[in-house]
Amino acid sequence: MKLDYLLLDVFTRDQLQGNALAVVLKADGLSDPEMQAIAREFNLSETVFLTKAKSASNAACVRIFTPYQELPFAGHPTVGAAVVLGLQGDRSAVRMEEKIGLVTALVEKADKRTAEARFTLPKLPVKVADLDNRxxxxxxxxxxxxxxxxxxxxxxxxxxxVTFHLIPVRNAAVLARVRPNQAMFGEVFSHDHNSAYVFTLTPEEPENDIAARMFGMDIGEDPGTGSAAAALIGLLADKADLGTGQADYILRQGKEMGRLCRITLQLRKEAEVLTHGAIGGYAVIVGEGKLDLD
Incomplete structure (x- = not known):
C-alpha cells in the first residue's frame, strides 16, 4: 500500500512557522490501529487521514490522531484539512465529516499552496467548572x-x-515566563487531558488581541491549538459586554516556541446567549511524500 501525504504549516502564511500537520490522502484502506501507528511515525501534534465521505454532498471524512489517541475534533487539523480539500477541489465551501459531527469551512485561496479557512464550531463551547485552587x-x-x-x-x-483548563494571567510578560511543572498537572488540572491553556489580553500588541500558550495532552507545549481557542470562545462570550452582537479577535500562540501562529476567533450573542462561534487561519503546504506500507 502506497499513500500520498502532504505536510502543512497551519495558522500561518509563512513556511516553517505555525503548527505543523500531516495530511494522509485517500486513506480508506487503513485500519484504526494503522492510522494510530502512522500518527506515531509522523510524531506531530496531530495527523489527519482523509477518507471518502459517507454523504456525496460532503468533501471527505476527516480522522484526527495525535501520536497517542484519536480526537473527535481539533482546530488546526480542521483548518489544514479544509485548505487541502479547497486547494485540490478548487472549492470555496468544504463540508467535512468529523467524529464530532459535520463541519463546514469557507476557504479562500491565496496561491496554489496557501489558503485561509474559517469554520463554524460544530459544538458551541460550554463551561464545565470553575478552578479555585490559585x-x-x-x-x-x-x-x-x-x-x-x-x-x-x-x-x-x-x-x-475537547476539554481545556483556561488560565488567564496578568500580562504577556507573565505568559512568557510560564514554566510548567508537569508533575502537578494531573492533580491541579484534573479534567480529561490535564491540559492548561494559559492566555492574556494584549492591548499593547497591535497585531493581535489575545496571546496564549498550551501545555499538556502528552505533547508538552503546542504552537497552535484551535480546539483550545474554540473553548476560549466560551469564556470570552460569558464575559463579553454584548447583549446582542458580534465580536472578533486575533489570537497569537507559539511565539515563545519560535512557531508563531495567528488564529481568528469570532463569536455572536443574541439576548445574552452565545449562538455562533468560529475559528480560522491560514495554512501553507510545505512538502509532500509517499508512505510505502507494502
Missing part, C-alpha cells in the same frame, strides 16, 4: 498566585468538544 495553579505554572487573572477573566474549564 496556589496550585500558580505552582503548576511556575508563576505567582497574584499573576493569575486578567481583566474580568478567572480560571475555568470549558469544552467545545
Amino acid at each position: 496556589l496550585g495553579i500558580a505552582q503548576a505554572m511556575g508563576i505567582e498566585p497574584e499573576d493569575i487573572g486578567c481583566d474580568l477573566f478567572t480560571p475555568a474549564v470549558y469544552t467545545a468538544g
Whole structure:
C-alpha cells in the first residue's frame, strides 16, 4: 500500500512557522490501529487521514490522531484539512465529516499552496467548572498566585468538544515566563487531558488581541491549538459586554516556541446567549511524500 501525504504549516502564511500537520490522502484502506501507528511515525501534534465521505454532498471524512489517541475534533487539523480539500477541489465551501459531527469551512485561496479557512464550531463551547485552587495553579505554572487573572477573566474549564483548563494571567510578560511543572498537572488540572491553556489580553500588541500558550495532552507545549481557542470562545462570550452582537479577535500562540501562529476567533450573542462561534487561519503546504506500507 502506497499513500500520498502532504505536510502543512497551519495558522500561518509563512513556511516553517505555525503548527505543523500531516495530511494522509485517500486513506480508506487503513485500519484504526494503522492510522494510530502512522500518527506515531509522523510524531506531530496531530495527523489527519482523509477518507471518502459517507454523504456525496460532503468533501471527505476527516480522522484526527495525535501520536497517542484519536480526537473527535481539533482546530488546526480542521483548518489544514479544509485548505487541502479547497486547494485540490478548487472549492470555496468544504463540508467535512468529523467524529464530532459535520463541519463546514469557507476557504479562500491565496496561491496554489496557501489558503485561509474559517469554520463554524460544530459544538458551541460550554463551561464545565470553575478552578479555585490559585496556589496550585500558580505552582503548576511556575508563576505567582497574584499573576493569575486578567481583566474580568478567572480560571475555568470549558469544552467545545475537547476539554481545556483556561488560565488567564496578568500580562504577556507573565505568559512568557510560564514554566510548567508537569508533575502537578494531573492533580491541579484534573479534567480529561490535564491540559492548561494559559492566555492574556494584549492591548499593547497591535497585531493581535489575545496571546496564549498550551501545555499538556502528552505533547508538552503546542504552537497552535484551535480546539483550545474554540473553548476560549466560551469564556470570552460569558464575559463579553454584548447583549446582542458580534465580536472578533486575533489570537497569537507559539511565539515563545519560535512557531508563531495567528488564529481568528469570532463569536455572536443574541439576548445574552452565545449562538455562533468560529475559528480560522491560514495554512501553507510545505512538502509532500509517499508512505510505502507494502
